[in-house]
Amino acid sequence: MNVLANLGIVVAGLVLAIVLLSLNFWRALLFLFPHSVRVEPEAPSDQMDLPLELATVAVQLQGLGFVALGSHEEKPLLQRATRSYDFAHPGERVFATLYQAADGEPRLYLLTPLAPEGFVITAGYRRPALDLPGVYRSGSLSDASPERLLRAHLRRMEGVTPTGDFTWEGRVEAGRSWYRGLGRKEIRRQNLQGLLWTVMALAIVASAFLGQRAS
Incomplete structure (x- = not known):
């Protein structure tokens, strides 16, 4: 039962991470590479x-x-x-x-x-x-x-x-x-939140995989 519960938590976390990445990854790229x-x-x-x-x-x-x-x-x-x-x-x-x-x-x-x-x-x-x-x-x-x-x-x-x-x-x-x-500062200000959400999503993915390996 505990295994199924843990698996459910991992899957839910991965789904959340995928949603966050789909909405914000391009904004993170824009923050990092505005000239692109x-x-x-x-x-x-x-x-x-x-x-x-x-x-x-x-x-x-x-x-x-x-x-x-x-x-x-x-x-x-x-x-x-x-x-x-x-x-x-x-x-x-x-x-x-x-x-x-x-x-x-x-x-x-x-x-x-x-x-x-x-x-x-x-x-x-x-x-x-x-x-x-x-x-x-x-x-x-x-x-x-x-x-x-x-x-x-x-x-x-x-x-x-x-x-x-x-x-x-x-x-x-x-x-x-x-x-x-000169637009780079404005672009980064507008897309900082997207970068933070992307980092959070990647942290969720890393945590899920590390947790699986540890178990």
Whole structure:
């Protein structure tokens, strides 16, 4: 009876570990290797297949002077790629990127590369705030309209020097640069919990096997 009970506990532990790993292992990899995210161009503006759910926000952006650039994909290890739709306002030196969240809701963020290296990022959804003066400013204004978001972004650009090529190629390169450099701290902050759950799952697996060997 004790053998069956112990076996049941081991099996339950292994099932829990498998669930935890399936949900969090990719986040642990992202924490350890943020530069591993692939950023690739997907389609130019005249072939951009914009979902209907994003059309209203896209029209609002164009009304503010943004022009469509194209779409790109961002793919972490072991995950499907997320497709994003990019716009630019060369006069204001701002990129706008639209994508769909997991629940299908539209997400919009504005991005401006800085000289010699840095970014200003303002999101229309909850995003961790981070401010490294003159180098990196990341924040959010939840549920703000594109017009309000743009005003907030331009205010946050005061005192910094925008740089970059505000084309489709420039937007893809800005994404790659973010993952290689200043975005790493933000990515690790967002995925620390995934790393901890992964370590816990591996500890459960190790404990189960060591317990079996000891018995």
